[in-house]
Every structure is written in structure tokens, then in C-alpha cells.
Amino acid sequence: MTKSSDGAPINIGMVNGFNPNDLGRLSPQMQDAIRRRQALLGPAYRLMYANPVEIQRASGVHMYDAAGNEYLDAYNNVASVGHCHPRVVADVHRQMQTLCTHTRYVQDGILDFAADILPTFGAPIEHIMFTCSGSEANDLAVRIAKHHTGKNGVIITSEAYHGNSELTSGFSPSLGRGSRLGVFVRRISAPDSYRMDPAEIGRQLAAEVAREIAELERRGDGIAAFIADSLFSSDGIYSHPVDVLGPVAEVVRAAGGLFIADEVQAGFGRSGDRLWGYQRHGIAPDMVTMGKPMGNGYPVAAVAMAPHAIRSFGADTRYFNTYGGNSVAIAAAQSVFNVIRDEKLMENAARIGAKIKDGLKALAAKDGRIGDVRGTGLYIGAEFVKADGGKTPDSATALAVVDGLRQRRVLISATGYHANTLKIRPPLVFSDADVDRLLTQLEDTLRSV
Structure with a gap:
């Protein structure tokens, strides 16, 4: 465990993860799927997000659940050149x-x-x-x-x-x-x-x-x-x-x-x-x-x-x-x-990454909870801090933002010792339209958190 901004311990393995004690608030279908998963795969596996995502297919930077809902993948570097290229x-x-x-x-x-x-x-x-x-x-x-x-x-x-x-x-x-x-x-x-x-x-x-x-x-x-x-x-x-x-x-x-x-x-x-x-x-x-x-x-x-x-x-x-x-x-x-x-994806990472950073810095100028924006290319972090002027890490807000974006079907995660830094790490084929969607949904999330 490490410690959150208020001194309480955080298990990094469960950061931005599903709490099995919250199973009852999910749909009956999701409850059945998770119970089956637990029975067959055992207790060591973890699910992402408070409300887990069921993914059935993907293409490029988009992933789709069982109902056909589309998610913007701003997190997955495994599919470096886009899902199912x-x-x-x-x-x-x-x-x-x-x-x-x-x-x-x-x-x-x-x-x-x-x-x-x-x-x-x-x-x-x-x-x-x-x-x-x-x-x-x-x-x-x-x-x-x-x-x-x-x-x-x-x-x-x-x-x-x-x-x-x-x-x-x-x-x-x-x-x-x-x-x-x-x-x-x-x-x-x-x-x-x-x-x-x-x-x-x-x-x-x-x-x-x-x-x-x-x-x-x-x-x-x-x-x-x-x-x-x-x-x-x-x-x-x-x-x-x-x-x-x-x-x-x-x-x-x-x-x-x-x-x-x-x-x-x-x-x-x-x-x-x-x-x-x-x-x-x-x-x-x-x-x-x-x-x-x-x-x-x-x-x-x-x-x-x-x-x-x-x-x-x-x-x-x-x-x-x-x-x-x-x-x-x-x-x-x-x-x-x-x-x-x-496909000149390194060059794309430089251009698109700069656009994401510029957008994050503009949001930070309006919202003091974002204390620092850093990164290069398509690996970018936005660190959340408390409004005390002391650069005190604010993991609660960061994780609430991650969850808020998931609710808006944008997938990212958090990183760092206090889990207070948004981790934006999309496939290298991320586009201008994807950046606009990411920043728009992030701004909307910040207003609601």
C-alpha cells in the first residue's frame, strides 16, 4: 500500500479498480458475468473502473461493449498502432x-x-x-x-x-x-x-x-x-x-x-x-x-x-x-x-501529443486542481493537487476524474505514488478529432467533480 493525499493507504493494485463489495449496484447481467469470472479465474485478477466495462470488439482507437456503445481508448499502449490494425x-x-x-x-x-x-x-x-x-x-x-x-x-x-x-x-x-x-x-x-x-x-x-x-x-x-x-x-x-x-x-x-x-x-x-x-x-x-x-x-x-x-x-x-x-x-x-x-506515427505522436498538452494547460489555467501538466508525445500526465498552495497530491479528485471520464466513455487511468496523476497513453493513431473529444469530455468531467 501507499498513501493517499489525506494519509489513508491506497492499494495501487486496486487504484481505479472495481470493488467486489459494490457488486449489488450493477446490472444483473454484469453481476452474473463478474461472479462467473470470480469463480473461474480466482481472486487475483482485477477489473478496471468502479463500473467495469465489458468489451467485445475494437478498431483503431475505439472499443465497443456488448450493447454497441463506443469508448474512446486514451489509455491502451498495447495496441500501439491501433486495435486490429x-x-x-x-x-x-x-x-x-x-x-x-x-x-x-x-x-x-x-x-x-x-x-x-x-x-x-x-x-x-x-x-x-x-x-x-x-x-x-x-x-x-x-x-x-x-x-x-x-x-x-x-x-x-x-x-x-x-x-x-x-x-x-x-x-x-x-x-x-x-x-x-x-x-x-x-x-x-x-x-x-x-x-x-x-x-x-x-x-x-x-x-x-x-x-x-x-x-x-x-x-x-x-x-x-x-x-x-x-x-x-x-x-x-x-x-x-x-x-x-x-x-x-x-x-x-x-x-x-x-x-x-x-x-x-x-x-x-x-x-x-x-x-x-x-x-x-x-x-x-x-x-x-x-x-x-x-x-x-x-x-x-x-x-x-x-x-x-x-x-x-x-x-x-x-x-x-x-x-x-x-x-x-x-x-x-x-x-x-x-x-x-x-504511417509516420512517431510524427503523429509529436503533433497530437502537443495538442493534448496545450489543451490540458488551458484547462489547468482555469482549474487550480490541475497542478502540473507534463509528458511528451502520446504519454502525458496531469497531476491533481489540493488547493492549499502546497502541491499536496489529491488522489481522490484524480480518481473521480478517471471514473467520470469512464462514465462518458473515455478510458484512461491514474499513476504515480499517490495515484493522483491522470495517465493519458492512447494508441499512436490518435487523431485531432479524438483529442477534441478527450478534452471536451475532460472539461465536462471537471465541472461535475
Whole structure:
């Protein structure tokens, strides 16, 4: 658990989620569906929104419920190029009709895709290995880092999320206190540009990393890796300044550790100005992990790495994944990569994202509850604060706004330590008309909250 703006604990796993105790106020049909879900899937799954949404189909940035009601998806980065993109569907279907097998056979598809994507990272990245999910990619990257360094320590930011495997959940504090962190994990502050001096953030974070490395060494180990999502998505979305990660990388490497750039959420052009989020900080990571947006919903992910990072791991062990990098997965990844390039979706993210930010800033100028608007491209946050002049987080209002938008059939979520920041993260095909609808419904919601 973490704490809300009034000091009460918030379980991040239930933020913006359905409370099973409220089942009685839903329609009989929805009650039946949820009871069936609980009986068959068990208690660990969560539903979004106080009034859950039943989705039956989707296209582009629109999702549809059983009654045919349309919802604007301003949240789903998994369908990075839009739900059911016809080109991706066709390419995956064609490959599924031809061959679906693993990487122990020689195939052109995986090599062609590797040759396409590897140059986009720049030096020193030269190799790529495929997995099924971002969790699996981060798991593999940290395994490689531990093998390379002979150390176990992993340093992360305060509310990071890097996955839900046994290893990655151990360095994903945003899962809540009920999910234990590994004894090998140390945390540093999020780069809170709203409350910290932007000119000092990089120096401060580097100093914190140095202290945590010293503590790891004092306990008889040391640092294997520092891993970060360069948009600090779960920390509250901090896109600027872009000189934060450079000083951290210097400290990590001086201690013998590797720098892992988690691009599961920040990559594939979402920032609008670079294909990969870490490139905005001018750094060259030792490894880059990818996930959710890579296959537009098909389970494909990857770790790209420098030769020095993988050399000893590759010599001493082997890697095999029955489904990671299979022929259909690669067809999906190649198709998504082509669509992002051919439809100029990174450029669209820059233009449309700027329009959303401008609209949010105009709303903030009229409504003091929006204390800060930040983000880049199509990853934008609007932080809600109390009207006390002290930048006190206001999670209650933020979550009420999320619920109000859901009632108006606009889907977003909240993020950050206090869950007081709206998380606007739509598919990269978001349009001008979609922006107008989002901002209009948000303004209407603000009047009602």
C-alpha cells in the first residue's frame, strides 16, 4: 500500500479498480458475468473502473461493449498502432497460415527483423534476443546482468514497474506492499520535476545511486544493474528534464554495473521525438528491453544488448524460448515496426501529443486542481493537487476524474505514488478529432467533480 493525499493507504493494485463489495449496484447481467469470472479465474485478477466495462470488439482507437456503445481508448499502449490494425492482422494471418515454429530452425524472418530494428538503437547495441512479454524481457536482461557482473544488486526508481515474474515483481514496487521486493533491490527517488529543482535532479539521483551502491557493497554484494523506464511512467510520468539518466549511468558503470533501458512503455516512437525514450537523454545503454507495443497485442518482446553484456552469458549458458521469436511473433513485430515507419506515427505522436498538452494547460489555467501538466508525445500526465498552495497530491479528485471520464466513455487511468496523476497513453493513431473529444469530455468531467 501507499498513501493517499489525506494519509489513508491506497492499494495501487486496486487504484481505479472495481470493488467486489459494490457488486449489488450493477446490472444483473454484469453481476452474473463478474461472479462467473470470480469463480473461474480466482481472486487475483482485477477489473478496471468502479463500473467495469465489458468489451467485445475494437478498431483503431475505439472499443465497443456488448450493447454497441463506443469508448474512446486514451489509455491502451498495447495496441500501439491501433486495435486490429488491418495491415498487422493480415500479416499475422498470412504467417499463421504458413509456419509457426521456434528459433532453433534457420528462418529469414527473424534475421530480417533483427537487421531492421538493431540500427535504430545505435552503438553499442548489436544483438537482440526475443521473449513473449516485457516481464520476460526484463527478467532475462537482469539475469544477463547478474551473470556478467557476478553481482546481484538492482537499483530502481521509487514506484517503478518492470514486470510480474518472480524476479521482476521483486523490483516492481508499484505492485504494492503486498508484493515483496527482493533483498537485492534498492530504490531511489523519482525525478519529480514538479517539486524538485530540474537543474539538480540528475545530480541528486546520481548521488542516491552512489549511496545505494555503497550499501549493496557493504552487505557483501554490489550492483548488477540499474534499470529505468525513461518516461518514469509508474512514478508519475516525468519526461523532462532529459539530463537525468546520464549522471546515473556514469555512477553505475564506474561501479561495474550495467544500465538497462526499459522501453516497454517509452519506446516505439511514443515520445514523439525519438524512437526510443532513452535517446532523449543522450545515453547509450548496455541493454534495451521491449514489450507490450511490439506486436500490437500479439505476445512478442525482446532484449537488445551490447556484445560485452552478453558475452559471458552466451559462453556459459544457452537461451531458448519455445514461443519467443517464433515465426508468427516476428511477423507481428515486423508489421508493427513497418506501420510505425510508413504511417509516420512517431510524427503523429509529436503533433497530437502537443495538442493534448496545450489543451490540458488551458484547462489547468482555469482549474487550480490541475497542478502540473507534463509528458511528451502520446504519454502525458496531469497531476491533481489540493488547493492549499502546497502541491499536496489529491488522489481522490484524480480518481473521480478517471471514473467520470469512464462514465462518458473515455478510458484512461491514474499513476504515480499517490495515484493522483491522470495517465493519458492512447494508441499512436490518435487523431485531432479524438483529442477534441478527450478534452471536451475532460472539461465536462471537471465541472461535475
